[in-house]
Amino acid sequence: MMKISLQNNAVVMLIFSAVVLTAPLWLAPIGADYPDLLQKFAIFGIFAIGFNILFGLTGYLSFGHAAFLGIGSYTAVWSFKLFTMNVLPAVILGTIMAGVFALAIGYISLRRSGIYFSILTLAFAQMSYSLAYSVLTPITNGETGLQLTMNDARVIDSLFGVEAEAGLPSTNLFGQVMSGYSGFYFCAVILIIGFYVSLKIFRSPFGLKLTAIKSNQTRMKYTGFNTRPYLLSAFVISGMYAGLAGALMSITDPLAGAERMQWTASGEVVLMTILGGVGTLIGPLLGVGIIKYFENIFSAMNPSALHEIFNFLPLWLENIVVGITRHFVGDGWHLTLGAMFMLVVIFLPGGVMEGITKLFNYIKKKLGLNRVDSEDHVSEGGDRK
Amino acid sequence: MSYILNIEGVNKTFGGLHALTDIQLKIEKGTTHAIIGPNGAGKSTLLNCCIGRLIPDSGTVNFNGHNMIGMQPHDINHAGMVRVFQTPEIFPELTLLQNVIIPALAKRDGTFKFNPFRSLAKETELEDQAMAALADVGLEKYYDQHAGSISRGDKRRLELAMGLIQQPSLLLLDEPTAGMARHDTNKTIDLLKKIKERGMTKVIIEHDMHVVFSLADKISVLAQGCIIATGTPDEIRNSAKVKEAYLGESEDE
Amino acid sequence: MDAILIQILNGLDKGGAYALIALGLTLTFGTLGVVNFAHGALFMLGAFCAVSVQQLLTLSKSVKDESITFFDAYKDQPYLEIWWGDTGTAIIDYAVPISILFAIPIMLLIGVAMERGLIKHFYKRSHAEQILVTFGFAIVVQEIIKAFYGANPIPTPAPDIVSGSAAIGAMLGLSESLVYPWWRLIYLLFAGVVIFAVFAFLKYTTFGMVVRAGMADRETVSLLGINVERRFTIVFGIATVVAGLAGVMYAPILPPDYHMGMDFLVLSFVVVVVGGMGSLGGAVAAGFLLGILQSFASMNEIKSIFPGIDQIIIYLVAVVILLVRPRGLMGREGVMED
Numbered sequence: 001m002m003k004i005s006l007q008n009n010a011v012v013m014l015i016f017s018a019v020v021l022t023a024p025l026w027l028a029p030i031g032a033d034y035p036d037l038l039q040k041f042a043i044f045g046i047f048a049i050g051f052n053i054l055f056g057l058t059g060y061l062s063f064g065h066a067a068f069l070g071i072g073s074y075t076a077v078w079s080f081k082l083f084t085m086n087v088l089p090a091v092i093l094g095t096i097m098a099g100v101f102a103l104a105i106g107y108i109s110l111r112r113s114g115i116y117f118s119i120l121t122l123a124f125a126q127m128s129y130s131l132a133y134s135v136l137t138p139i140t141n142g143e144t145g146l147q148l149t150m151n152d153a154r155v156i157d158s159l160f161g162v163e164a165e166a167g168l169p170s171t172n173l174f175g176q177v178m179s180g181y182s183g184f185y186f187c188a189v190i191l192i193i194g195f196y197v198s199l200k201i202f203r204s205p206f207g208l209k210l211t212a213i214k215s216n217q218t219r220m221k222y223t224g225f226n227t228r229p230y231l232l233s234a235f236v237i238s239g240m241y242a243g244l245a246g247a248l249m250s251i252t253d254p255l256a257g258a259e260r261m262q263w264t265a266s267g268e269v270v271l272m273t274i275l276g277g278v279g280t281l282i283g284p285l286l287g288v289g290i291i292k293y294f295e296n297i298f299s300a301m302n303p304s305a306l307h308e309i310f311n312f313l314p315l316w317l318e319n320i321v322v323g324i325t326r327h328f329v330g331d332g333w334h335l336t337l338g339a340m341f342m343l344v345v346i347f348l349p350g351g352v353m354e355g356i357t358k359l360f361n362y363i364k365k366k367l368g369l370n371r372v373d374s375e376d377h378v379s380e381g382g383d384r385k
Numbered sequence: 386m387s388y389i390l391n392i393e394g395v396n397k398t399f400g401g402l403h404a405l406t407d408i409q410l411k412i413e414k415g416t417t418h419a420i421i422g423p424n425g426a427g428k429s430t431l432l433n434c435c436i437g438r439l440i441p442d443s444g445t446v447n448f449n450g451h452n453m454i455g456m457q458p459h460d461i462n463h464a465g466m467v468r469v470f471q472t473p474e475i476f477p478e479l480t481l482l483q484n485v486i487i488p489a490l491a492k493r494d495g496t497f498k499f500n501p502f503r504s505l506a507k508e509t510e511l512e513d514q515a516m517a518a519l520a521d522v523g524l525e526k527y528y529d530q531h532a533g534s535i536s537r538g539d540k541r542r543l544e545l546a547m548g549l550i551q552q553p554s555l556l557l558l559d560e561p562t563a564g565m566a567r568h569d570t571n572k573t574i575d576l577l578k579k580i581k582e583r584g585m586t587k588v589i590i591e592h593d594m595h596v597v598f599s600l601a602d603k604i605s606v607l608a609q610g611c612i613i614a615t616g617t618p619d620e621i622r623n624s625a626k627v628k629e630a631y632l633g634e635s636e637d638e
Numbered sequence: 639m640d641a642i643l644i645q646i647l648n649g650l651d652k653g654g655a656y657a658l659i660a661l662g663l664t665l666t667f668g669t670l671g672v673v674n675f676a677h678g679a680l681f682m683l684g685a686f687c688a689v690s691v692q693q694l695l696t697l698s699k700s701v702k703d704e705s706i707t708f709f710d711a712y713k714d715q716p717y718l719e720i721w722w723g724d725t726g727t728a729i730i731d732y733a734v735p736i737s738i739l740f741a742i743p744i745m746l747l748i749g750v751a752m753e754r755g756l757i758k759h760f761y762k763r764s765h766a767e768q769i770l771v772t773f774g775f776a777i778v779v780q781e782i783i784k785a786f787y788g789a790n791p792i793p794t795p796a797p798d799i800v801s802g803s804a805a806i807g808a809m810l811g812l813s814e815s816l817v818y819p820w821w822r823l824i825y826l827l828f829a830g831v832v833i834f835a836v837f838a839f840l841k842y843t844t845f846g847m848v849v850r851a852g853m854a855d856r857e858t859v860s861l862l863g864i865n866v867e868r869r870f871t872i873v874f875g876i877a878t879v880v881a882g883l884a885g886v887m888y889a890p891i892l893p894p895d896y897h898m899g900m901d902f903l904v905l906s907f908v909v910v911v912v913g914g915m916g917s918l919g920g921a922v923a924a925g926f927l928l929g930i931l932q933s934f935a936s937m938n939e940i941k942s943i944f945p946g947i948d949q950i951i952i953y954l955v956a957v958v959i960l961l962v963r964p965r966g967l968m969g970r971e972g973v974m975e976d
Contacts, residue, residue, distance in 0.1 A: 007506065061766045112960055115673055115765050119911050120960055123953035126904060130953075135946030197501075205490050205508060206501040208479075212487050215476035222436060222474070224462035224491035224551070233499055263904060267773060274770060327785045335785070338777025345771040346759070 009203070013196055020188050024181065032293055035180045040292050042187035043248045046194045048272045048284035050241020053198060054234050055270070056279035057207060059214035063118050063266050064105070064125030068098040068239040070132065070261030072246025074139065077146045077256045084156040085169045087178055087186065087251045091244065098243020099236050106235035110228060113217070125263055132258035145257035171251050183252045190248065194241060195281075201237070202281055210234055211279075242269075271337070275344050277353025286352050291337070298336055301329035388447075389414045389555055389586050390435070390466070395444030397430055397610075404430045406610045408444065412555070417577070417587045419597045422607035423630075428590045429471065431607070432557050436468045437461045448555065459496045467553035471560045471590075473540035477533030481524055481543060484532045485515040488547045518550040519543075521576060538565045542573070549580060556580075558589045562596050574599055598622075606630065644818070645933045651822040651891065653929020654829030655681075658884035659906040660913065660921035661836060662877030668853035668916035669873045672757055673765050675772040678903025679779040680878050683748065684741055684885025685894035686783055689792050691737035695730045731797045734890055741886045742879055749878025753871045761870075776899065784896040791893035796821040821890050828887050832880060833922055839876075840918070849873055853916055908956040914966030924967055928952050 006012055019026075023041070027033045032041075051065055072094035079090040109120040132140040140146055148168050157169075171178040178186055201207045213220050213227050220227050250256050259265070272291050277283025306322045306329065313321060328336045348355055390412040397405040404427045412418045420428050433439040435446050437458040446453045448466050456464075476484050489511045494500070519525045522542040527535060532543060541561065548556055561577070562570040570593065577587065577600055591597050597604065598618050605615040608630045614621060621627055659681050666674045698714035718726030729736070756775060760768045795801065800820035840846035848869060885894070892898065909928055913920030928951075934940060936948035947954075959966060 009504075059766075061769070108957065108961065112964060115769075115915075116911065116960060116964070118769070119907055120957060122904060123908060123956050127950040127953045130949035131946055134949050200504070201501040203505050204501050204503050205494065205505055206499065206503070208483060208505055209487065209490065212476050212479060212483075215478045216474060219470075219474040219476065220487075221458040222438075222462060222468060222470075223488045223547070224459050224467075224496060226457070226459045226496035229497040229499075233501075237501075264900070270770065271774075327781075331789075332781060332785060334777055335781035338774045338781060341774030341777065342756075342771055345767055345774060346756075349763070349767060 009199055012199060016195055017192050020192055035184050037292065037296055038184040039187050039252045041289055042184065042191045043245050044272065044288040044292060045191050045285045046248065047242055047245035047269050048288050049194055049198045050238040051269045052273050052278060052284045053201060053241070054238035055273060057210035057214060058231055058234050060113070060231065061118050062121040063263060064121030065242045065269055066261050066263065066265035067125040067128040068102055068242035069246040069265065070128065070258065071101050072098045072243030073250045073256035073260055074146055076247035076250035077254055080148060080171065080254055081152040082155060084154060085171050087171050087173050090251060091247045094247025095240045095244045098246065099240040102236045102239025106232050106239065110231050110235060122263055125261060125266055129258055129261040132261060140258060145255050147255045171254060178251050187248050190244065194244065199281060271341050275351055277351030280353040283351050283353040290352070294336070295333055298329045299333040387414050388412060389449060391447040393445050393447070395434055395441045395446065397434060397439065397441045403610050405441070408612055410605060410612060412586060412588060414586055415584050416602040417581055417589060417600050419589045419591055419601035419604045420607055421591060421597055421604060426607040427610040428607055429559060432468060432559055432590065435557060436466060462491065463496060465554035466557065467548050467551050468557040469544045469548040469559060469561060471563065473544050475532045475540055475543055477531065479532055480529050481519060481532055482512070482515055482528040484543055485518050485546050485550055486511055488551045489514050492551045514550060518546040521549065522546045523572065538569050541565060553585070555586045555588065558587060560590055560592060562591070562593055570596065645937060646930055647818050649930030649933030650926060651825045652932065653926035654826050655884055655888050655902065656906055656909045656929050657922045657925025658829055658832060659881055659902055660909040660925050661833060661918060662880045663906055664910045664913065664916055664918060664921040665873060665877045667910065669849055670757065670761065670870050672760060673768045675769050675903065676776040676779065677881055678899030678906065679776040680881040681885040681902055682783065682894065682896065682899030683779065684745060684882030685889045685898065686787065687741040687744055687882065688734050688737040688794050688886045688889040689787065689894055691740055692733035692794055695733050734794060734796055734886065737886055738883065741882050745879045745882030746875045749875035750871055753874040757874060780896045780899065787896065789896060791895040793893045794889040796890035800824060825887050825891065832883055836876070836880060837918065845869065905952060908952055912956050912959045912966055914968040917966065917968040920966055920968030928955060931955060
């Protein structure tokens with residue numbers, strides 16, 4: 001069983017990196033190749049990968065991960081304001097800060113399990129959100145959101161004599177401005193690193209133990225494991241991923257608002273992970289891709305665009321169809337999202353990955369009847385998807 | 386002192402019900418000690434008190450000279466007392482091989498080890514150990530199947546393999562052959578005899594007298610939360626008190 | 639003293655809403671074993687029952703405004719007024735109380751349909767999946783309401799006669815300045831009546847006894863050969879009606895908008911957890927307790943000592959309770975524990 005090539009991390013990483021870095025090319029035909037969307041794919045991809053390390057491996061459903069996203073965002077903007085417009089310190093500080101908060105929140109929340117754990121994380125996230133809006137305004141700038149100003153200190157930048165330009169400075173990586181495609185490639189590289197770490201965790205004894213905790217925590221205790229530190233490690237790691245994603249959001253757009261911490265944002269990452277396939281390596285990324293892509297397409301549509309699409313129908317039918325579908329696009333995108341959410345949980349609890357596996361097993365069975373020796377090849381192709 | 390486990394004055398009540406009353410039990414190193422008794426006599430409760438699942442109201446459980454009461458289950462495990470459960474407590478979503486690798490990892494890594502960058506694929510030594518343990522109980526053929534999908538009897542044997550791979554100094558077996566066919570029961574007896582030769586101390590709770598008398602060096606009889614007799618199999622077989630409380634009834638039937 | 643009393647009163651009406659929502663939530667938990675994240679949406683639907691009734695009653699036609707004589711002016715006049723004159727105006731005024739009559743059958747229907755169509759299939763699934771599917775359902779309901787009623791809050795006033803404030807202070811022989819809006823007082827009474835009705839129903843009917851037995855030990859009850867399925871449906875229906883009624887009556891206090899349910903849901907969950915999962919009395923007690931605590935926390939005196947405490951008090955209490963008393967104030971062993 002160790003011989004299948006996809007068990008080899010190098011092969012996986014090679015394929016993964018190639019797919020991610022060439023995304024602008026192969027996403028072009030479906031109109032998803034512009035930097036804004038690409039950056040979103042990568043950033044939410046990191047968020048979902050991290051969330052999957054907690055939920056997918058240990059089964060602990062956190063409803064408060066958006067808090068860490070927000071903390072990462074705020075920290076990154078502060079790093080821009082206080083130190084430098086270079087993105088590296090922002091990324092590192094954002095991740096660490098989220099890790100610190102995750103350690104504190106996780107330490108308390110993990111004293112309970114199941115639904116109680118979910119409620120505790122939810123409570124902490126809502127507290128962070130409320131505080132960010134109200135009392136912490138000096139740090140978060142409340143409703144307006146934290147943003148760059150002309151008279152920020154930027155100690156390190158001024159130390160190195162970076163010339164103040166007219167207007168607000170932009171985020172950069174040693175001079176390379178982090179917007180557009182360069183912003184995407186920066187996020188993409190971090191996504192690849194994040195994926196590699198997640199791959200290592202999934203295929204480590206540590207990861208196996210986490211899966212075993214999900215399967216039967218009581219037994220783990222009698223088998224000689226202290227499960228709490230394992231859960232806490234997973235929680236902190238996934239919190240750091242969220243912080244990293246939050247920092248990247250600030251890098252591509254240096255404005256951090258409290259709404260990033262709201263529990264609906266936590267719900268979104270849960271949805272993405274579930275939709276793709278919780279506990280699988282690639283699943284959460286698929287979920288992110290699907291949701292962010294359709295969000296982009298659907299929320300930009302309006303009735304007149306729908307009329308164009310359904311132009312081929314007879315006029316009366318066209319009007320009926322548009323009359324119904326118009327509620328699912330534009331502002332109604334959330335309706336589509338909710339419906340999708342329900343359909344997936346009802347019919348495909350394993351997410352898209354389960355669907356792919358089922359489909360692929362079906363094909364394999366069909367082909368297996370004719371050619372037994374082709375099995376290995378098929379299995380590789382299927383997994384890669 | 387050659388006693389590996391020394392239970393003294395253990396009491397446990399649930400509500401008003403006395404589940405265990407003043408239990409005194411000494412287990413000698415290297416022996417196989419069977420605890421028998423009718424249903425509801427408190428056998429499983431006694432084991433639960435040993436491994437930290439229940440905390441007795443009073444009394445001490447001395448294992449290798451240390452009192453285990455109040456200790457965390459995982460620490461008791463690492464002290465060398467391991468329980469094999471009656472209702473299979475396995476990891477149903479994992480493969481058989483993984484099910485056995487987990488306790489092996491516990492043995493090697495301790496209660497907590499943060500090694501997310503170690504590759505599982507390179508743990509060949511553990512894998513070999515786990516395969517050997519599966520082979521011991523005759524499950525090596527199914528190593529890559531999910532543990533949830535195998536039969537109940539096979540789950541019991543998997544449990545046994547999970548306990549054995551940790552090479553505990555004291556193994557607590559809770560009805561290891563319950564639900565097994567005669568043929569499998571005999572195989573399990575042979576296996577347990579084999580590990581006895583390795584010098585592992587065992588406490589067995591069992592209903593099947595065939596199993597008890599073919600394995601045990603010593604037998605304690607538990608009835609209504611009290612130990613009414615302890616002795617060699619012959620002594621127990623001939624004890625009038627025991628016959629009355631337990632064996633006698635079953636002979637009448 | 640007055641300040642304390644007024645804070646308690648202020649807390650009670652919000653607490654009443656929490657208690658009513660939490661009551662339904664915990665009923666669903668305890669008997670059906672289902673974590674219903676759409677319960678807040680049901681509360682919101684109730685509020686929109688009031689909105690719909692009000693809009694139905696005020697369906698208008700454009701008529702010439704006689705009061706303006708300089709030029710031809712038109713105004714919208716409700717049909718009811720045109721047909722029945724002052725009686726019509728009075729009916730419109732009482733839109734909210736009237737909508738209670740409509741809300742009961744409508745919410746019952748929604749509840750039964752939801753249980754039969756969706757919830758039923760999730761009894762055996764994990765809590766995480768229950769949370770997710772009901773969360774999705776809540777989004778769908780919300781968006782549908784938004785499509786019909788728009789995103790803005792819709793004012794739904796209480797009848798004129800109770801739109802003022804009660805001079806509670808004068809009544810009780812305390813300060814004259816102690817006043818309390820009539821409608822909030824009515825809400826409080828209403829919440830008390832509904833809670834009492836639910837408790838009486840569970841306590842004194844055979845049906846209720848079976849339900850309570852089911853909450854204590856679900857397996858045994860189903861082993862007794864009792865048709866648990868049908869009872870589940872009814873229990874869910876009751877929970878839905880209670881949430882809906884809480885919403886109807888809350889409409890004059892908080893103009894309904896499509897996401898009001900979500901805001902209340904999160905808080906109600908906290909209430910249920912604080913009260914103890916599956917404990918009806920706990921849910922009610924915790925609902926009022928948290929409502930009052932929240933009201934106290936929003937006093938300026940308190941806020942000046944602990945800035946922002948009003949925003950987080952409920953969550954803070956929940957965290958402390960969960961850590962100190964994992965089963966909540968009145969929770970029983972074994973409910974929703976894994």
